[in-house]
Amino acid sequence: MHVVAWLPWRLKLWVGKVIGLLAWRFIKRRRHITETNIALCFPEKSADEQHRLVKEIFIANGMGLVETATGWCRNAESLRHRVAYHGQENLARAQAQGKGVLIVGVHFSTLDLGGALHSLFFSADAVYRPHNNPLFERFMTRARSQVFGQAIDRHDLRGMVRRIKAGRTVWYSPDQDYGRDVSVFAPLFGQQAATIRLTAKIARLTGAPVVPLMYHRNPDNQTYTITCLPALDNFPSGDEVADATRVNEFIEQAIRKHPEQYLWLHRRFKTRPEGEAGVY
Structure with a gap:
């Protein structure tokens, strides 16, 4: 990875x-x-358009692998000239409340490089899924800890809450299928998607503002843009489905801007509503 970086x-x-x-x-x-x-x-896309998009997705995710190596193995300061950050004031305003912040991100192919670039402007902890290979897990955790303040296991709810209550900003991506037991069904791209309830739960337990964050590779394949949106108003609302729907609305909005850069390779709709057949 160092050679590629x-x-x-x-x-x-x-x-x-x-x-x-x-x-x-x-x-x-x-x-x-x-x-x-x-x-x-x-x-709404034709078969040919869908075929081209699928190919573009694989290309973008292949690029994402070498970008990940770069984010893990290069000093972020050497990459400063490659990033533009819009909406910094939104995160600064949320942090100024003194309650910690929950960043809601999306699994784009630029995720790890985006984290490294984001660290040039704000410090944040990151929630992640531990790797099944213990050797790679140690390498990944060490690499991410150099970028983020602390890498938090996605199953460690107490750890997330503790860090936020300590005033930290925690970066978390709730856009995958975590199964029926921890989810509610909410619309996403016209589908009823199993959407984790944890986003609203963390906000309720901590009182922290929830701030949506987007990051993408620009068409020149040389530079990147990070966009921070204002914190969600009246969140959580107390209605689990309504809260999950608001999170999914942001996720869909972010993906539609750059659909080829999203991690479509995972089974986002594997958990189906009762009575519906599997789609994969």
């Missing part, structure tokens, strides 16, 4: 593009999942 930028992203194209060609299961997601979420 220090390659010239254009060469590095070309390597990522090749990785993405190879994955698109040979990892048929992930391609099927992605094709299913795109068909569900973009029914």
